[in-house]
Amino acid sequence: MAKVAASGCLRRSPNPSVTFQRSPSLLLSPAACRRRCRRGRSVSVDVRCAVGATVTPERSGGDVGVGVGGGSFDFQRYVTARAAAVHDALDRAMPRGFPERLCESMRYSVLAGGKRVRPVLALAACELVGGDAAAATPVACAVEMIHTMSLIHDDMPCMDDDALRRGRPSNHVAFGEFTALLAGIALHALAFEHVARGCGDHGVPADRTLRAVAELGSASGTGGVAAGQVADKESEGLPVSLAMLEYIHVHKTARLLEAAAVSGAIVGGGADAEVERIRRYGRCVGLLFQVVDDVLDMTGTSEQLGKTAGKDVEAGKATYPKLLGVDKAREYAADLLAMAEAELDGFDAERAAPLRHLARFIAHRQH
Numbered sequence: 001m002a003k004v005a006a007s008g009c010l011r012r013s014p015n016p017s018v019t020f021q022r023s024p025s026l027l028l029s030p031a032a033c034r035r036r037c038r039r040g041r042s043v044s045v046d047v048r049c050a051v052g053a054t055v056t057p058e059r060s061g062g063d064v065g066v067g068v069g070g071g072s073f074d075f076q077r078y079v080t081a082r083a084a085a086v087h088d089a090l091d092r093a094m095p096r097g098f099p100e101r102l103c104e105s106m107r108y109s110v111l112a113g114g115k116r117v118r119p120v121l122a123l124a125a126c127e128l129v130g131g132d133a134a135a136a137t138p139v140a141c142a143v144e145m146i147h148t149m150s151l152i153h154d155d156m157p158c159m160d161d162d163a164l165r166r167g168r169p170s171n172h173v174a175f176g177e178f179t180a181l182l183a184g185i186a187l188h189a190l191a192f193e194h195v196a197r198g199c200g201d202h203g204v205p206a207d208r209t210l211r212a213v214a215e216l217g218s219a220s221g222t223g224g225v226a227a228g229q230v231a232d233k234e235s236e237g238l239p240v241s242l243a244m245l246e247y248i249h250v251h252k253t254a255r256l257l258e259a260a261a262v263s264g265a266i267v268g269g270g271a272d273a274e275v276e277r278i279r280r281y282g283r284c285v286g287l288l289f290q291v292v293d294d295v296l297d298m299t300g301t302s303e304q305l306g307k308t309a310g311k312d313v314e315a316g317k318a319t320y321p322k323l324l325g326v327d328k329a330r331e332y333a334a335d336l337l338a339m340a341e342a343e344l345d346g347f348d349a350e351r352a353a354p355l356r357h358l359a360r361f362i363a364h365r366q367h
Helices: 030-038 075-093 100-110 117-128 133-155 171-175 177-201 206-220 225-235 242-267 272-299 320-324 326-342 349-364
Strands: 003-006 009-012 066-068 071-073
Touching: 071 349, 075 117, 075 133, 075 177, 075 349, 100 133, 100 171, 100 177, 117 133, 117 242, 117 272, 117 349, 133 171, 133 177, 133 206, 133 225, 133 242, 171 177, 177 206, 206 225, 206 242, 225 242, 242 272, 242 320, 272 320, 272 326, 272 349, 320 326, 326 349
Parallel strands: none
Antiparallel strands: 003 009, 066 071
């Protein structure tokens, strides 16, 4: 089985013939990763058959405290509090007034709810390196704006042509195509303005703010979402290799999740070595998110997912279950979870608890 380090994420590749390597010093075998992620923890995690399956709160990191470093961590309370804080900050950041329809369109999608995984990643990564979560709130809001932009555009007729998002009509259905297009553009611009102004208001040094802006810009353009979207569209209905599938999902999905965590760590004052470990964690979690998403698209319902189930298969898109089968895709998810958690070893156990349980939540989620 090949070792893979795609832009810093270390994992077992489901395709033995594919090797992406950035630095030989970063390579770990899957067995070594799993040994590292087991050390010092009071629970074991096995998600080989958990993706798309019913799990208990203890295993998913829900209301029941899960042992971390001898204590317990209430993941549900943490996520609820952070998501609520981000929602309030987004509400304040979203424009009101003229042009009314444009502002309404932006607010409609940004404030529609959702899991807020990316903002929570930014806040938790900031806290992991000893920063104040408030300092990362502008970054958390910005990454959600960029993500929402991508969803608005992804749903449009020229892209995936989906009429449902987060359980209600997609933006272009509610407001029309040209308004939806411009709302996405406005959200993308607002994201960078918000980081530039907001980080300064929270006393974040200018050099950290600039690095966060560069990270988010790279993740949303030709080094991230836009590149992945183009490759995804051009590959529809065509034979797709695992290497190309990896490229699509690293860019379309994983890169922005990675940037959320990295930007949070940067504004929190993380050392370079800490930021790179968080980058590898974020890349593995980002791919894990997509693998789970692919499985749920095949096994879930539209009511459960809040979007049209089976859309990827119908559009002829390549997915991990399509290329590997559902069982092998779940095994890959298990490896990605183990490797994500391994990157948190060596950090303070209490401060690492949110990111450790966020990875488990992503692996076990049902929608």
